[in-house]
Amino acid sequence: AKSNGRGQYSFYDAQTDESLQSRRAMIRDLRDALKTDGLSLNFQPLFDADGTTLTGYEALARWTHPRHGAVSPMVFIPLAEEAGLIEELGAWVLNRACLEAVTWPATVDLSVNLSAAQFRGDLVGTVKGCLATSGLPASRLHLEITESLLINNTDAVLRTLHGLTGLGVRIAMDDFGTGYSSLAYLWRFPFDKLKIDRAFTQNLEQDPKVDLIVKSIISLAHSMGIRVNAEGVETPQQLARLQSHGCDELQGYLLGRPSAANLLDHAHARHDAQ
Numbered sequence: 001a002k003s004n005g006r007g008q009y010s011f012y013d014a015q016t017d018e019s020l021q022s023r024r025a026m027i028r029d030l031r032d033a034l035k036t037d038g039l040s041l042n043f044q045p046l047f048d049a050d051g052t053t054l055t056g057y058e059a060l061a062r063w064t065h066p067r068h069g070a071v072s073p074m075v076f077i078p079l080a081e082e083a084g085l086i087e088e089l090g091a092w093v094l095n096r097a098c099l100e101a102v103t104w105p106a107t108v109d110l111s112v113n114l115s116a117a118q119f120r121g122d123l124v125g126t127v128k129g130c131l132a133t134s135g136l137p138a139s140r141l142h143l144e145i146t147e148s149l150l151i152n153n154t155d156a157v158l159r160t161l162h163g164l165t166g167l168g169v170r171i172a173m174d175d176f177g178t179g180y181s182s183l184a185y186l187w188r189f190p191f192d193k194l195k196i197d198r199a200f201t202q203n204l205e206q207d208p209k210v211d212l213i214v215k216s217i218i219s220l221a222h223s224m225g226i227r228v229n230a231e232g233v234e235t236p237q238q239l240a241r242l243q244s245h246g247c248d249e250l251q252g253y254l255l256g257r258p259s260a261a262n263l264l265d266h267a268h269a270r271h272d273a274q
């Protein structure tokens, strides 16, 4: 069984679960799932500013628990981090996603989420291995990181980021605007893309201040040569605002929901070579 890909997860929530034993059991089950190919990936389409040209897909991890049903990645990713399983899980996601992406048209890129904890291992080696095994050109791989990684902004993290760009992959800052000193990170590292968090997109219409913030973020990013993606586009009104602000890439339920690899429709991929 697979997740329905509509963000409807089971009631299981580690946060509200008093039983440590059950938490341990979930970790054991997650470890099993990793061993037995019990995880899967969904892919959500990303579109050009026109809202119709397919530019890529974001890989999103899915876990259907044998008894609890679909568990949200907001639950099992932190669980994997806590249990020391995130390196293995992260490498599985990267491998799986790259093998899938080589079957897509050459103009369609792949975005993969990275957990800060993956930066403790040999991330450059892992990414290099996935590219070699799959044959996916590095330039088609976008790695999404969050600001939390840069909070303890160590030289080691920056070295790893430079190691990754050295391979030719692209780096995107995810959930932009939700962390602390977001702007400070823009000059510390040359990001290729910035993803405006869904919370902004969803308040565009109701709050003129949010509209102004989004407009300013886009113009600031552009002045630094950084492309901008807006997440969580759910209404035609949000789409129109983002387009008028010059947003480069759009993502959200209005344009396409995450779905299983075998259901993807590449019909609107760009035909010309890049």
Ligand code: C2E
Residues within 6 Å of the ligand: 007, 044, 059, 060, 061, 072, 073, 074, 077, 090, 093, 113, 114, 115, 174, 175, 198, 231, 232, 233, 234, 251, 252, 253, 254, 258
């Ligand atoms: P994210 O990276 O910000 O991913 C976008 C999330 O927003 C996804 O939730 C997606 O299904 C959802 N989404 C997309 N468009 C819309 C929309 O229009 N409206 C609404 N309400 N939601 C939308 P999902 O798949 O549940 O993933 C949640 C988070 O879990 C991700 O947030 C990411 O932080 C994490 N995650 C998922 N897969 C992985 C993975 O392979 N590795 C790591 N490290 N984290 C992952």
Ligand code: CA
Residues within 6 Å of the ligand: 058, 113, 144, 174
């Ligand atoms: Ca993401």
Ligand code: CA
Residues within 6 Å of the ligand: 174, 175, 195, 197, 198, 231
């Ligand atoms: Ca995000």
Ligand code: CA
Residues within 6 Å of the ligand: 175
């Ligand atoms: Ca997020």
